[in-house]
Amino acid sequence: MVPADVAVSPFFLPQRTRGVTGAAGHGRIRPPLASANGSWWEVARRSGPAFCGGLLESIAMDDPDSGRDALSAILRRSIEHDRVHSSYLLVGPGALPRTHALVFARALVCRSGKGLPCGACEACHRSRMDPGNPDGIPLDGKGRRGPTYRHIGDHPDLFWVERGPDDTRITIGQVRDLQLALRRGANEGGRRVAVIDGAEWLNPQAQNALLRLLEEPPPLTSVVLVASHASAVIVTIRSRSVRVRFAPDSEPSVRDAEAPEPVREIVETLDALTERSIGEILDFAERYRGARALAAEGVTELIDVSAQWLCENVKSRVMIGEQPATAELDAHRSLARLRRDLVQRNANPQMVAERLLLGLRDVVAASR
Structure with missing residues (x-):
């Protein structure tokens, strides 16, 4: 059931998708958060109904180069x-x-x-x-x-x-x-x-x-x-x-000083969601237009950073004794649904970004 305090949010509207055809990207596409040195941006990608972590057994690897342990x-x-x-x-x-x-x-x-x-x-x-x-x-x-x-x-x-x-x-x-x-x-x-x-x-x-x-x-x-x-x-x-x-070695904050510039831009946008107009949010989502392969990678990054940002916000509220809003907990599940739309249903990346940002804007406003 859709929570009453977020019923008007596009985050929770019926899943409608539309494919986009764009010019093929050039060069080898890699996930924007991936890095050869395996430091900050091997961010844990979240999905499923469990909030801030999976329920599956994790097997940590001490030596990823040799595959031991x-x-x-x-x-x-x-x-x-x-x-x-x-x-x-x-x-x-x-x-x-x-x-x-x-x-x-x-x-x-x-x-x-x-x-x-x-x-x-x-x-x-x-x-x-x-x-x-x-x-x-x-x-x-x-x-x-x-x-x-x-x-x-x-x-x-x-x-x-x-x-x-x-x-x-x-x-x-x-x-x-x-x-x-x-x-x-x-x-x-x-x-x-x-x-x-x-x-x-x-x-x-x-x-x-x-x-x-x-x-x-x-x-x-x-x-x-x-x-x-x-x-x-x-x-x-x-x-x-x-x-x-495989569990990540650590879960660095999205506010880490070593975070890549695209991650910092996303976090700044998320922090100011309630202060921005709908037009400004839609303008930000326009960066995910164009060749679908590259746009989908960018929206995947947006979903990952948003999930981590949401998780950190809830954790900080719990630490000071506040009760997380139902809308915040349900929003994490909605992020997983948006990810599935993007991957499995060939959804328009820009539309996914718009639904995510407008939905989180309503969730943040409702939880204050």
Whole structure:
């Protein structure tokens, strides 16, 4: 039920979406909050009904470069007892899940059988990434300007799928091409592993095609899904996957002095929501016009920062003994719905930004 004090807010209006076609962005698209040094902007991405944190068990990694400790224990148990599952879902912010998915895939074809890549066998040599080109060949969802998937290193039984630099989604064509490749016999006579990085960007048709693969997986084949949010992956895929959640090392404030300039601009806007007119807010949302791939990345950042900002505001009120308003708690769930609209329903990024900002404006006004 919609809370009475926020019933007029566009944040809670029925979910209406409209797709946008724009010129493709150039260059490799990376999440605006991602950073190679893994410091402040590996912000925990929030989703789901739980406020200010997930309810899933978190597995913290002490050595993300080698994949040791908790993940190595999972790998060792799986490999040593020959209980490797056909599907895994690695969830969490930043580069940790992606890094460990790569370690996982390489370990599953390693000849040592010790749960981690030994680095010495032929399989490890073949699966080693080129340090001069760690991102590999750019992919193309339509298969016109590049392949729909690539191999990890030059190992013929290790596959990598992700969204192409000019694509807004991972397409059904990519999943179908992967299915065909996986249903062929293993070139090395052992396991085959496919990593789908950014699984939250699988479009609905691609997710349904992937589900059929998971329902009848080829022998000795594992699919490793990497996602920042499990909620963006359909329930039937989640239920068939072994889920491992990666927690960030810390939860830095969005007001941190080291925050990137785009984050500081968003926080300044959120802090002044009730002082700004509707016209000024709509003007701010216009920055999310244009090529959908880039605009969607920007709105994803807006949602993440808004969720953290809202969480910090509620925590600060609790610390001084105040009771958070129902509207604030429900707003966090609404942010998760907006994220799903953006990812799964191909919603117009600018319209999502407008709904978010106007909705939060009403929520802040109602809680004062």
